Amino acid sequence: MIDRHLDSEGSQLWPRIQAWAHELGFSQIGVAPVDLAHAEEGLKAWLQAGFQGSMAYMAAHGMKRARPAELVPGTLSVITARMDYLPGDTPEDWTAQELSRTGRPQEAVVSVYARGRDYHKVLRQRLQQLQARMAKALGPFGYRVFTDSAPVLEVELASLSGVGWRGKHTLLLNRQAGSMFFLGELFTDLPLPRTAASSDHCGQCTACLDSCPTGAIVAPYRLDARRCISYLTIEHAGPIDESLRPLIGNRIYGCDDCQLVCPWNKYAQISAVPDWQARDGLQDAQISQLLHWSEVEFLARTEGSAIRRIGHARWLRNLALAAGNALLSDRLTIAQRRELLEALQAWSGHPDPVVAEQVQWSLRAGDPSPASAAVGHAPR
Template sequence: MHPEALRADVTGQDPQVLLDDLRAWAKTLGFSQIGVADVDLRAAEPGLLAWLAAGFHGSMDYMAAHGLKRARPAELVPGTVRVITARMDYLPTTAPEGWQAIEFDRLARPGAAAVSMYARGRDYHKVLRQRLQRLADRLRERIGPFGHRVFTDSAPVLEVELAQRSGIGWRGQHTLLLSREAGSTFFLGEIYVDLALPLTEPVQPHCGSCRACIDVCPTQAIVAAQRLDARRCISYLTIEHDGPIPLELRAAMGNRIYGCDDCQLVCPWNKFAQRAALPDFDVREQLADPMLLELWRWSEAEFLRHTEGSAIRRIGHERWQRNLAVALGNAWRDRGDEAFAQALAHARDAATPLVREHIDWALAQRERPSATARAAGPARPAA
């Protein structure tokens, strides 16, 4: 998009009718909600700078490198005057009523592996990006060529801030976006456009004094309301972080091997979570009820085959094994099943230095006292 391509008006179109049509087209593509945000995010800049200055982004150096470009859409994509925001629900259609309790049970089951719900189907980056582009194409058919660019967690974009300003929801205490109609089990995507579409109104926050997500976090990564230290977050540690897991956080990871849903499982608003409209987010057979030992036995070739088209593939086999080694160590400590120790020991000699370090830690866990972060089991929502 270039400044000379700016179309600040939508000549020949009723802007509100165009927005209504955009919402209708989006629904046919599997989106649940559409909003429109302005590009003036100056009010968000101090918070972003403070978060970066505190080092809460960890090893995600690209966040610091992009700096304030995240809060300045018109600098990221010159000519942008509006941002179309989109919500797509991902809770699998097979998720039964009471799915939160089932997921908490998985965290306490001997030998079970916990994979974040959003990652059990197809990679959302691909699904949303393709469908956002199709939405932009449909808009072009109506009004003619216009400047635009689509994003899905793929560039320096303040997704939650934009979605909040456009009325998709409000920022929860855990920093995720929350909706009264859909909880937090949804993905966000954006289309930066040079069209002066009508803005949609933000909604009021409804967390009140609730701090369930703050209290349930296994590693206490939510250091204050709406303030997350990614360096302590299990999602960051198992996905974004490519080095050794900090020793002091390994026990608290339990059997979480890819991501962490605890703050969403305990959130009262997720009783309104919506099932996915697309089959893309249906659970893969291998991830329907995975067991640690079963996943540990995957060769790199099997890992690549089972995770083809999945968001999990991006971490690679080495980090996959690193995460599993930590989980097996926690299981070995808490359950005492010799099969865990045997599987770890058998793989040690052929492991990479990173994985071997975590195997050695895991094998040493049976010698440690059981009064660890997981001794009392995972926290549960109040009845």
């Protein structure tokens, strides 16, 4: 057994922990300090600006997000981990292929990360396994595992641990892996030696800001979630602002645009973890096909998927919106228009007022009469 006082032994233990992490599918790990006081003012300003939208949980825990030792008393070190998620069958020109999806309005676009298994479950289980291996060598120690599931400043911790740096789109970037990876944390009461922090390598590039469909990246390193397509299609429960609807296009769950144009993602890595392979119906599916899913079928097809948590009603709202945008485009065949209109009509009497309103908006989009002009225009 290794002495639990790690100031001297930590340098010898760390390579073993890294090896265990790689065996469990993690691409990289680091150790961050627990003092994040420097991040508190930025967090306060972001919340005061209301950029969190309806995500009340972002403010519910106050500054605990920037104080790991308050969130989990006794925490001395945070092991940060990243796991690449591009599936094994990802083609070499994957960014171009993904960007081209928005040019096929009848196709439903799901963010790459959400096409496979729920990352919360996968990373949490594997971080638990890493902790178990550490405990076998060290003896029992205090810990908590997090994966986008608690008031944790994940990107800040990962930056301080050297796993990457915060890009201008606010996501973590890595010189060897771009940004197509998940993050997780293992809070411990072990005095592990820190790993060196990362420096910023975005330079003068503004590709992510320039490409955001809704202008949600209001300034470098500053995101207004209320305009972000990922927020609107996943977190936001009510009707989507009509001025933003045409800008969402055919994205039904999340948005990857700021990552797809990032030059660093030419280095994004293929993952050997099988959980990230796309499920049937979540890649290259037609909007009209997905609109035919009943709630029972939705729950069955999304079991074990991150998508399931938005529920069937929000799923229908997103699909109906995408259908309306498709009907506003000039790229559909007559058969595709008919299929979309028939699929929408089936939900015109939905009991959820948000779904019902969105369906009606989209049906008007498919109406060639002059009165439908008030709906707006989808990007062409």
